[in-house]
Amino acid sequence: MxxxxxxxxxxxxxxxxxxxxxxxxxxxxxxxxxxxxxxxxxxxxxxxxxxxxxxxxxxxxxxxxxxxxxxxxxxxxxxxxxxxxxxxxxxxxxxxxxxxxxxxxxxxxxxxxxxxxxxxxxPYDQRAVLERQVAAAAEAGFEVRAGFEVEMVLTHDTDDGGWHPARRGPAYSANAVLDVHDLVETLLRDLRDNGVRVGQLHAEYGEAQLELSLDVADALTMADAQVLTRQTVHAAARAHGLRASFAPLASTTGAGNGWHLHTSLVDAATGRNALTGDPAAGGDEHGLSPVGRGYLAGLLRELPGVTAVTAPSTGSLLRRRPGYWAGAYGFWGVENREAALRLVPASRLLGSEVTNVELKACDASANPYLALAVTIAAGLAGVRDGLEPPAPVQEDVGTWDGARREAAGIRPLATSFEQQQADLLGSDLVREVLGAELLGAFAACRAADAAWAADRGVEDVVASLRWQY
The missing domain is CATH 3.10.20.70 (Glutamine synthetase, N-terminal domain)
Known part of the structure; x- marks a missing residue:
């Protein structure tokens, strides 16, 4: 190590x-x-x-x-x-x-x-886990770049102790943003003044949902920025009489909040995106270099254990539903938003430096330092082992029958505590990255959450996490 x-x-x-x-x-x-x-x-x-x-x-x-x-x-x-x-x-x-x-x-x-x-x-310090993986990437000749897409639900409190949505309007619309204009203005100013770089902001698909895309940065800077973003959002919402929830599910009927994690590698010697491949130098039809193919394949190989860290809560398991772009099945695709791993390839318009892999099964109940650490380690392991990914899938595999998914080697990611805990404890990579002590504590927390939820209904589980994030 x-x-x-x-x-x-x-x-x-x-x-x-x-x-x-x-x-x-x-x-x-x-x-x-x-x-x-x-x-x-x-x-x-x-x-x-x-x-x-x-x-x-x-x-x-x-x-x-x-x-x-x-x-x-x-x-x-x-x-x-x-x-x-x-x-x-x-x-x-x-x-x-x-x-x-x-x-x-x-x-x-x-x-x-x-x-x-x-x-x-x-041994239980989570930030040090990411520091070690950043150092491991540097030893392998890479710098890590990362970005989070931050989804949240904005609400008004009601006199009876409940809440109602802070915005109306169609998904992704200007009208929906107009409903929370004062908050958006404050939020953009405060994030700028706090040194957090925002790529874009929009009204998301879910009821009262807003998304911030944090601009790309090195892995440690991005993890710190994710934490600072939460505090900035909560303060801005409070200033305007609102509350923000980043919980994986803020309601049982909502689309759910993800913190989709984008990562890429930069060749330290050239300063170029190491995932991008020119066809003349071993690049494939998707614009992936051998390093890019290994990185993607490593993530795919380790996906069950990785997602046990990147989407670990009882709310995460409830959010993981087919058709919700939450990474319900373990496969990859090119710009396929239903895939757990979505390749964002280079293009003539975007340029060669944009290539990255988005992990859909990631949310605010993940520790960002641990989430980035296991993601980086999985990708680097694939590069080290010279892995090659299977062909991408460009369809919604949730519409396939079980036999077709089985024939394609596509399995659902965990939706039960038992399967998630087996994936977590059965991953040699996760054990190596976290260390035995931290993994033991992390697993104990998951077991405690599952025991709390065992005799409670879905509504109670969702409500218990709503304002924790």
Whole structure:
């Protein structure tokens, strides 16, 4: 396994404090994401920032076994008691690493990493898992590029404790955006001021649904941006009397929210997209290079285990339905939005650098650092092993009968806890990427969620996650 990446030395603390004081910052929120995709945080007053930069702030080790309902499971042997403390340390590489939040005056935000009390790597730190895979990609001669499509449902609270949609209008229409114009204006401004680059925004297919596409970035920057985007959206929605839900299913009748994950590799030597292949240099009819074919094939081979990490919650399993573009079956296609893996190829209009693979079975209940880590590792393993993908499927295989899917080697991805847990624990790649300790804690959280849901109906399960994300 690639050794952990050493934490960079922070810039001068006095300079950081002076800069933030000039921006009116009173406190800094240090954020991390748990095994359920829930963003947790600690806020330190600005005068305590120098201490936090070097010593971190204390958090309980039990966060490693928090489940989706804020219960604590002690089923994982490594974290089987309420004893233990770790240090949450801000990840600060330069003066701009700490973001003064445009939508929350007086507060700034920074991602955190979890270390032992002695400052050593902690095996349950999810950000370090992604750092290792970024380093592994670099050793193989690649840089990783990633982007998330962020779907959300916008609502008004009602006097009886319920909620109703914040927008009407046809899907993807200008009228639908007009219903939430004030929010959209605030959101675009706040995301820009918070340093989050947006590719596009539109009213999505589902009721009251909006989508933000985050502009491509390196993997660690993208994971951090995904976390910051959530906080920015929630603050903007609150400012306009609305609530936002990123939950995989915000209602039992809705289309569901995905956080579709796009990834590609860049050849570090040339700076060019390594997935794109010129026919004269081994490229195929879909514009994929040998590296691109291996990357796609690796993802396809590891898809059951990968999606157990990228769409892990009880809500994820309920969302995974044929016909909803949620990646219900394990196959790939060229621009096929029903496929779990959608190839976005280069074209004369878009150019050669656009080639990427979209993972549909990904949502906000995934930890973004873990989701990116297992995706990268699966793709790199396919490149290393020289894999070749089968022919793409350009149809909706949900309309096929079972015999035809079986003959084509296409199987459904997990929709039950039992199958999902078998896929998770049966994946050697996932075990290697997460490590035995973190995998054990992650699996314990999934088992706790399943036990909570076992005697409850679908409505209760969906409602329990609606405002967790």
């Amino acid at each position: 690639t050794p952990p990446v050493a934490a960079p030395q922070p810039p001068d603390a006095a300079s950081l404090v002076a800069r933030l004081e000039g921006l009116g910052v009173l406190g800094v929120s240090i954020g991390w994401v748990d095994n359920n995709g829930i963003v947790r945080s600690r806020v330190v007053p600005l005068e305590q920032l120098p201490s936090a930069l070097t010593r971190g702030v204390g958090i309980t080790a039990a966060f490693g076994v928090f489940d989706s309902h804020d219960g604590i499971t002690f089923a994982h042997e490594g974290l089987a008691t309420p004893s233990g403390d770790v240090r949450l340390v801000p990840v600060v590489e330069d003066l701009d690493s700490i973001v003064a939040l445009a939508g929350q005056p007086g507060l700034a935000w920074v991602p955190g990493r979890q270390l032992t009390a002695d400052g050593d790597p902690w």
